[in-house]
Amino acid sequence: MTYISISPATEQDVPNLNVLVNGAYRGESSKKGWTTEADLLGGIRTDEAGLRTLLRNPNVTILKYEDAGQLLGCVLLEKKGQDLYLGMLTVSPEAQANGIGKKLLVAAEKMAVEQKRRAITMTVITVRHELIAWYERRGYHATGEKQPFPDDPRFGIQKQPLEFIVMKKAMSTT
Template sequence: MDIAPATARAELTFRDATESDVPALVDLVESAYRGDASRAGWTTEADILQGQRTDADGVREVLSTPSGKILIAQREGEPVACCQLEHRGEAAYFGMFAVRPSLQGAGLGKVIIAEAERTAREDWGASEMHMTVISVRQELIAWYERRGYRRTGEMTPFPYGDERFGVPQRADLAFELLVKPL
């Protein structure tokens, strides 16, 4: 079933995450990126990374950052998507973006990223949104490019050996910075 973005927006409510949301956020992020459950959606990293995408401590770290927050999208009181936002001077950082795999491809991602951009622009006065994406994720990068993000060619090495970020299944992983003017 295809949900138009306007319909998807009407069904969603947005709020900032709190400590009580940590278990649900870990489950949501893990389900969207790792393991067999993530294969129900199209954003899975299961073929390039094994292990965890995040854990409770990682989510709490984001929540405790004074200049950041996690935005939750809910439908009927249940978290269906989330993203990390961090105010970094003139820019905002966008990360930990997850949509429940069974709902991916229905237009929710467009709605959530638009709300994140609106929040960064209106609440923080940010003029740009920054994000990093694993450079071999061509389909995902193309999705962001269709939303106005541009590849910068600026790469950061993947933290090989630090299993907090997963267990790489290939040797060519790096993060590329994508930027969008707000």
């Protein structure tokens, strides 16, 4: 029997979150899944110090998805004005296509409604067409706004020029 839980991460989870996020987005291990950024970016996606800083921010929650105590996914949620920003939606490459990403997205949307947030916003790299389509199938849409990718090696080393589109989904707070 599996025991699945989605709960807020704590600083004790930082080492495992760091391994999960970097393994899902960068390097050879990430290429086992469809969410890899390894062909677009070198370097790391995050580090333990960055994750600790996020968790110490009172406006940030990182939800973790565990099955029988094994960390398989996470998502970052940050209160920004009347909206909830969603980032770092991560599923272990070996566990992808099992609905974990959808479950984390549903949990994020539930949190947004409970907090009476107007919308969930996110940024997605413009060349990630399959990921944009995945979010569109779940009710998110491009706002028309674009943002530059940070020129900072802490977020990865660009292998080509990159930019973000901003996507949004209105939340029903009635």
